[in-house]
Amino acid sequence: MDLFSLSGKTALVTGARTGIGRAIAVGLASAGAKLILLGRGDLSDVSDAVISTVSVDLEDPSSIEPALAPVLASHRIDVLVNNAGTIGRGPAAEVSLPDWRRVLSVNLDSAFELSKLVGGQMLAQGSGKIVNIASLLSFQGGINVAAYTASKHALAGLTKALANEWASSNVQVNAIAPGYIATNNTAVLQADPVREPQIRTRIPAGRWGTPEDLVGAAVFLSSRASDYVTGHVLVVDGGWMGR
Numbered sequence: 001m002d003l004f005s006l007s008g009k010t011a012l013v014t015g016a017r018t019g020i021g022r023a024i025a026v027g028l029a030s031a032g033a034k035l036i037l038l039g040r041g042d043l044s045d046v047s048d049a050v051i052s053t054v055s056v057d058l059e060d061p062s063s064i065e066p067a068l069a070p071v072l073a074s075h076r077i078d079v080l081v082n083n084a085g086t087i088g089r090g091p092a093a094e095v096s097l098p099d100w101r102r103v104l105s106v107n108l109d110s111a112f113e114l115s116k117l118v119g120g121q122m123l124a125q126g127s128g129k130i131v132n133i134a135s136l137l138s139f140q141g142g143i144n145v146a147a148y149t150a151s152k153h154a155l156a157g158l159t160k161a162l163a164n165e166w167a168s169s170n171v172q173v174n175a176i177a178p179g180y181i182a183t184n185n186t187a188v189l190q191a192d193p194v195r196e197p198q199i200r201t202r203i204p205a206g207r208w209g210t211p212e213d214l215v216g217a218a219v220f221l222s223s224r225a226s227d228y229v230t231g232h233v234l235v236v237d238g239g240w241m242g243r
């Protein structure tokens with residue numbers, strides 16, 4: 001359907017080497033988008049649609065601007081997916097300030113910096129879509145993941161703040177809140193003989209999500225189909241939040 005076509009569009013996706021980011025990048029390419037991938041390691045093999053890669057460690061958000069400048073100068077970007085994220089697990093009373101800052105730098109500060117840089121170009125060009133990958137922990141407290149929960153609550157807030165500022169310039173800013181998805185991020189939980197069945201049996205769909213379960217929402221929020229949707233956090237969770 002034309003409404004969901006990304007033909008002629010260019011999407012910048014962060015953290016696409018693995019998991020949800022990789023599935024979303026491949027999904028956007030299937031809908032017709034060309035890809036610019038930003039993150040660590042070799043990203044060129046993710047899809048034939050990759051036209052450029054940007055090597056950045058998002059633990060240092062100040063490194064984004066110089067690395068991205070040549071890409072912004074030579075490409076129009078229609079879609080930004082702030083997917084890269086990290087997690088630290090442990091009781092809040094034992095979390096060091098550097099560990100706290102590492103999670104906030106990757107999950108929040110980098111998403112802000114990228115939104116500012118790419119969003120600035122979108123404002124100038126009169127259109128754009130930003131999709132932030134939030135979490136159920138944008139709504140709930142979680143267990144032993146204080147920095148991650150704080151970062152994902154803040155990311156949902158940033159989504160709404162930017163949506164309000166940029167709606168009149170035809171730049172839509174939304175988020176996807178994935179439920180429990182089988183990726184590296186949740187490997188510890190999947191392997192935990194106590195937590196795994198607790199999580200799975202609480203999910204109304206009766207199974208963990210797969211990265212591919214996020215693709216439909218990502219294409220929707222990246223395409224013309226969502227032109228009047230902004231400031232929304234779309235939960236894709238097999239029913240978890242409705243229970």
Ligand SMILES: NC(=O)c1ccc[n+]([C@@H]2O[C@H](COP(=O)([O-])OP(=O)(O)OC[C@H]3O[C@@H](n4cnc5c(N)ncnc54)[C@H](OP(=O)(O)O)[C@@H]3O)[C@@H](O)[C@H]2O)c1
Pocket residue numbers: 014015016017018019020021039040041056057058059083084085086106133134135136177178179180181182183184185186
């Ligand atoms: N899995 C879930 O249940 C779940 C639920 C809710 C939200 N999420 C969110 O979904 C997003 C993707 O996570 P995932 O589940 O797909 O896990 P994942 O496979 O671990 O993917 C995380 C991605 O982020 C990148 N990344 C992490 N730290 C980085 C850094 N310092 N600089 C650059 N890139 C960095 C990783 O790159 P490397 O390959 O170089 O490490 C990787 O590509 C995250 O924002 C996560 O919080 C996941």
